[in-house]
Amino acid sequence: MDIKKAKIRDLRKSLDNKEISAAELCGEYFKRIEEVDSKLLSYITVTKEKALKDAENAQKIIDAGRAEALTGIPLAIKDNICIDGVRTTCASHMLENFVPPYNATVIEKLNEQGYVLLGRASMDEFAMGGSTQTSAFAKTKNPYDLERVPGGSSGGSAAAVAASLAPAALGSDTGGSIRQPSSFCGVTGIKPTYGRVSRYGLVAFASSLDQIGPICNDARDCAIILNAICGHDRHDATSARVDTPDFTEKIGQPINGLKIALPKEFYAEGIDDTVRKCVLDAAKELEKRGATLVECSMPSLKYAIPAYYLIACAEAASNLSRFDGIKYGYRGEGRTFEELIRDSRSKGFGEEVKRRILLGNYALSSGYYDAYYKKALALKQEIIRQYDKIFEQADVILTPTAPTPAYKIGEQDNDPVKMYQADICTVTVNIAKLPAISTTCGYTADKGLPIGMSIIGKRFDEQTILQVADEWEYGFVPLDVEL
């Protein structure tokens, strides 16, 4: 069976028609992982033994005629989502040997459907980065050009899907960590509305911004996974008690009369010319298919990066204070309790994580709190207000996912400011708790690097952004990965 760019719904048919067994299917993916992943480094841990057991269980369900959408479907899971008994490292030496004693809620939900775990996808350490080069264990490369980054922080998940080392994966998104790697790797990834998917069992980076979501070959597959993982969870007080519709329902419906807003600041200076043209061409194509384009403005975008980093790092400094080397995680040396904690944290965390903890404590510390953290919260309210205003006149918003296509490995290593500024197109969505999906809208003419566009929706209106993404993907021919 050819698994290259295989869609979940096609694999479902093959499994149900007994063209292939669940064990044979995951065997095909392991074969591909063995062939390719030494070059790509998309996985931190490959769980072959567990996968064969998962597949055996799934096969029984299929044979009994009780298969659900994801029964027997192999998936990669980002290495910051807890799986009972499976090492979960967050790509950090701090958690190098950490084996969770429980499952994240999303894993419980996938288990209920009988999915098959292929392995743990690499990521930036503690999800802090946009390149997957801060991973302590697997600095993933871009499948379209091995000299370039796959994006991040869910770079392992996106690269694995793009190179057909998994048909789909779960990632997490705090400031663009699902959408930006999806853009760099030419796949489709959705960040659901904050509260749509339970965060229980997701190792916390910034609790008011984090959200789990799928990375797939197209929007239809994203809808299938979202159907499986969404819903209120009593273990997560921030998960929303809202109706959970069938996310595939509006897929395939025409977009006639749909209003698409184009905020001018997202197309201004700092956005690569090729990226701008590619996204605007896609907007024109959607207009030809019946949508109406609406010009609008989002003036607060110029403050978005400091607002995001102040909020995210303040929360990270608090969340990561739990890593003391005592209860779990890397244990350093020290004659006293204080020495032990400092040594554990200094050696367990990587440089980017430490920088963000320092920045977070700076923003929260006496004398700076009002000037930085509270100002960032004021900005958050203004960003929400401006999005609400745009949504009074439009159904969705269209922007580039990243200012540039994938850049060369090492290009931003010594420049954290440049690295932070590259998140400009994605962070406001997390601040405003909105859903957004990134899909490929073209490729650079010279190097064939993917370019992504983001479709942002109203809170809890994932159905419409999936509908628009699917409409765009209809007839769009993705470039093959040559690996």
Place this chain on the structure above:
Amino acid sequence: MAIELKTIEHLCELSKLDYDEDGMKKVMGEMSDIIDLMDEIKSFDLIYDDTKDGNEIAFKDTREDVAEESFPTEKLLSNAENTDNCYVVPKVVE
């Protein structure tokens, strides 16, 4: 804005992190650049209104205060240095 050494030392104290001399110099430079970027926010002139925020958590919707089965102690301790069902820590009282 160049960040002062004593500020970085204070942040390291708050963060429970140590740097050697070279590391301290490097992080001082990086933090100065990062704070410059964060300073852009100072020209934004609106004030945070805490009455319009933080409504996501439904405090009225809390679960019943009923004891439930906990994780097995052995499983929880398996990720740490432990003995006799207890975490092992350095001597705190001399």
